[in-house]
Amino acid sequence: GAGVSQSPSNKVTEKGKDVELRCDPISGHTALYWYRQSLGQGLEFLIYFQGNSAPDKSGLPSDRFSAERTGGSVSTLTIQRTQQEDSAVYLCASSSPGPRSGNTIYFGEGSWLTVV
């Protein structure tokens, strides 16, 4: 696609439910990042995928959070047993061709999650 695509754009869920957020990176981009941003705040790194390498999960805040990337393309971020503090916008970004370069990372529009 022309840009990074994220879905859903908005999600309201009840506390305790599981949610899945999807990211479709720019075609050909091998690197994919997930970030979290609380209202009007800075970016919090969650997880990084690069090709077939093991992902960097060091930013995941708890074991309720997990992510996978199938076939080196689409990624899904799953939050289990959601809590109110999980309410935030979840941003996906991708870049090419590799991790150690000056290549720009491009962001999607985000998935806005509200836990009630």
Place this chain on the structure above:
Amino acid sequence: AQSVAQPEDQVNVAEGNPLTVKCTYSVSGNPYLFWYVQYPNRGLQFLLKYITGDNLVKGSYGFEAEFNKSQTSFHLKKPSALVSDSALYFCAVRDKSNYQLIWGAGTKLIIKP
């Protein structure tokens, strides 16, 4: 520790005046430097970056930034501000040996008519 500082939470500028959004960093070596803009309820949009070469980098929407190695700064500038420039601006730095970007906390830019 590696860090990026955006010392101003908010910058207020009158329309038509020049604007500057400050960014300083503490990263080893010669890093890559980026600026992004975030409009309300939107994702981040890439504005410009410094990789190597000319210290003055020009980007989207008339913005430019100057890399100053001795001061470890990468301030964002525009000669004449527009009300539509009002947004949240993020500076980011990447160590050449790492894939991680280190992000500033963001600066809210308000342009008043």
